[in-house]
Amino acid sequence: MCAKAVALAARPEGMPKTSDFQIVEVESNDPTDGEIQVKNICMSVDPYMRGRMVDRKSYVPPFQIGEPLTGGAIGKVIKSAHPDFKEGDFVSSHWGWRDGFTARADGIERLGEIVAPASEYLGAIGMPGMTAYAGLLEVGALKDGETVFVSGAAGAVGSIVGQIAKLKNCHVIGSAGSEEKVDLLTKELGFDSAFNYNDGNLLSHLRELAPEGIDVYFDNVGAEHLEAALMCMRPFGRIPLCGAIATYNDTAPRPGPNNLSMAIGLGLTLRGFIVTHFNHMKDQFRKDMETWVTKGEIVTKETTYEGIESAGDAFIGLFTGANTGKMIVNL
Amino acid sequence: MCAKAVALAARPEGMPKTSDFQIVEVESNDPTDGEIQVKNICMSVDPYMRGRMVDRKSYVPPFQIGEPLTGGAIGKVIKSAHPDFKEGDFVSSHWGWRDGFTARADGIERLGEIVAPASEYLGAIGMPGMTAYAGLLEVGALKDGETVFVSGAAGAVGSIVGQIAKLKNCHVIGSAGSEEKVDLLTKELGFDSAFNYNDGNLLSHLRELAPEGIDVYFDNVGAEHLEAALMCMRPFGRIPLCGAIATYNDTAPRPGPNNLSMAIGLGLTLRGFIVTHFNHMKDQFRKDMETWVTKGEIVTKETTYEGIESAGDAFIGLFTGANTGKMIVNL
Numbered sequence A, B: 001m002c003a004k005a006v007a008l009a010a011r012p013e014g015m016p017k018t019s020d021f022q023i024v025e026v027e028s029n030d031p032t033d034g035e036i037q038v039k040n041i042c043m044s045v046d047p048y049m050r051g052r053m054v055d056r057k058s059y060v061p062p063f064q065i066g067e068p069l070t071g072g073a074i075g076k077v078i079k080s081a082h083p084d085f086k087e088g089d090f091v092s093s094h095w096g097w098r099d100g101f102t103a104r105a106d107g108i109e110r111l112g113e114i115v116a117p118a119s120e121y122l123g124a125i126g127m128p129g130m131t132a133y134a135g136l137l138e139v140g141a142l143k144d145g146e147t148v149f150v151s152g153a154a155g156a157v158g159s160i161v162g163q164i165a166k167l168k169n170c171h172v173i174g175s176a177g178s179e180e181k182v183d184l185l186t187k188e189l190g191f192d193s194a195f196n197y198n199d200g201n202l203l204s205h206l207r208e209l210a211p212e213g214i215d216v217y218f219d220n221v222g223a224e225h226l227e228a229a230l231m232c233m234r235p236f237g238r239i240p241l242c243g244a245i246a247t248y249n250d251t252a253p254r255p256g257p258n259n260l261s262m263a264i265g266l267g268l269t270l271r272g273f274i275v276t277h278f279n280h281m282k283d284q285f286r287k288d289m290e291t292w293v294t295k296g297e298i299v300t301k302e303t304t305y306e307g308i309e310s311a312g313d314a315f316i317g318l319f320t321g322a323n324t325g326k327m328i329v330n331l
Helices: A118-122 A127-139 A158-167 A179-188 A202-209 A223-232 A262-266 A275-294 A308-320 B118-122 B127-139 B158-167 B179-188 B202-209 B223-232 B262-266 B275-294 B308-320
Strands: A002-008 A021-027 A035-044 A073-080 A090-093 A100-104 A147-150 A171-176 A193-196 A214-218 A233-241 A269-272 A302-306 A326-330 B002-008 B021-027 B035-044 B073-080 B090-093 B100-104 B147-150 B171-176 B193-196 B214-218 B233-241 B269-272 B302-306 B326-330
Touching: A002 A308, A021 A308, A035 A090, A035 A118, A073 A100, A073 A118, A090 A118, A118 A326, A127 A158, A127 A214, A127 A233, A127 A275, A147 A158, A158 A171, A158 A214, A158 A275, A171 A179, A171 A202, A179 A193, A193 A202, A202 A223, A214 A223, A223 A233, A223 A262, A233 A262, A262 B269, A269 B262, A302 A308, A308 A326, B002 B308, B021 B308, B035 B090, B035 B118, B073 B100, B073 B118, B090 B118, B118 B326, B127 B158, B127 B214, B127 B233, B127 B275, B147 B158, B158 B171, B158 B214, B158 B275, B171 B179, B171 B202, B179 B193, B193 B202, B202 B223, B214 B223, B223 B233, B223 B262, B233 B262, B302 B308, B308 B326
Parallel strands: A147 A171, A147 A214, A171 A193, A214 A233, A233 A269, A302 A326, B147 B171, B147 B214, B171 B193, B214 B233, B233 B269, B302 B326
Antiparallel strands: A002 A021, A035 A073, A035 A100, A035 A326, A073 A090, A269 B269, B002 B021, B035 B073, B035 B100, B035 B326, B073 B090
16 A cells, blocks of 8 residues: 655755655555554644755754655554554654555554544644743743743744743733734734734834833744844843744855843843753643643634645745644645 | 042943043042941953943943943952941952042952952952852853863953863863963863964864863853854753853944854753852852862962053953953052
8 A cells, every 4th residue: 555745856945845845655554563554634844844854964864855754743543563552543643744654653652532633733732832831831931920022923833832921921922924913813812912023123013012021032933033032131031942934944044143142141041942852741731731722721723734735835834924823734 | 538540531442442541530538437448459350341331221330431430359448437347358349440449338348368369359269250150050050071161261250160160070171362371271270172263263173172062161252152162062051151252342233143043953051141140159159269279279360460550451451362361450
């Protein structure tokens, strides 16, 4: 039996394009000892994958041309040769970018009972939600009542960051790339204020919306956003460095913030992290987030593409602002 | 009675020059209720003072033209009208840049018994030593046996950072601005290796001397030093941001490191600090450092200028590399 997968046809230069991706067939045979065969329900495209398309040393190895890409996916076991998995089980795996697979079950997570739609386990209850949770509460050491600024606030991570901060009684400001997204943040997701970063000067927006300064800046964007936020930080503020999507398609290094030395007098902490550094918080996270999502205390937003053939375009959409909330490809 | 003091004649543009400073006379009358009259023995010039010469908001207010400058000084009480101070007491004050003063005793530190020459209490056993101690052990969260890189390593702070790290069994690499200073670091101060940052490419030096990477980079310099160090950090490395002397005389903002996003995958922490954030460690610091200095476990270096008239030139020398170790003006 065969499954369809997406492979890198060429390494993107700058902004990825449709022709950088191609559909290939991969084998998905009957499982043998210790393996399971899975039909994927939906898959994730995430900004970090852009880094893996470049041939360089990083915290995950680069993708290879012609080889199927990988990434988060939720699927259902259709045949099992592993004692811990049975037909019909939901699983979370890194075998995304394909509509099905057969693989050793080690390293594949059996989700057990799921209380929300499968795609939530790629979003709010999955990696982006966990990134928001660990980044804000642990890396950002958030305290009740503080002022929080999150960039890329309508994205999969940012939209959860802002809502967790609201649950912690914080004053929350978000930036996003369109008026529609700004409306979403303030009218549906409960942000105290938000601005369109394509409209006017970042620093003026921030100074107006956070006149007394920022305690935690959750950085999804890097570049000018980080520079503007540094100008507004309060003493002993924290800056979780989560992503720098503004720079991921740069073909040459871009200068960093010219005011990093402000961190000295103010005693600021900038701390980079990736979600896997915080696996010890996973159980608590799932418990908290399932509660928040099912009670509607956290509102989740998805942008969906249909079919494996659309996965490349869904990925490109992450950089053009096509997504509001989590970008999902239904398979 | 009058004392001589140094005032700002003009705000320096870029590198300060002798004519930016002028000698003025200040009153130092007999002390009245709660005051003490002090003859200064020696005073400190420090890089952070450059920031106070600019008319902008910072963690300390700017100096005013024509007004005497202030800074660390060690002196001896000559007359006292305060019950806690008596003639002959050594005091540490912020009434530097003058050969004597009369002032309220509140906020002036009585040193009690001193076990080393007075100038050490402006250096290793004073603010620069405390900066090194808190920055390395607390901000840098140094662990035994790690690899430490310190820039500006022949300076007042850097020379102590490297030696504390050696006392903690670390592998220590330093950068300095001349071959003589490099020799000092490796031959007299016990650094494992050192390089001249004016000779060749920073990154090549670092990669050669720290082939397995850096756990703690103590940043006194900023700019290109920080960018090069970021390329060599080990996972979960820490970067205490102590100073950015490379940029203090810039007349326009200088771009920051173009590789700050490396902090994300590696889980790096960059944390700015100033010494006064760590006053709670002061007693432990003095006890430890007096022991290390008097036993010769930490070697201290001074560059001295003589007389209040030389204070401006001593300050300028901080930026031209004229000092090895602590820069002291004897009064």
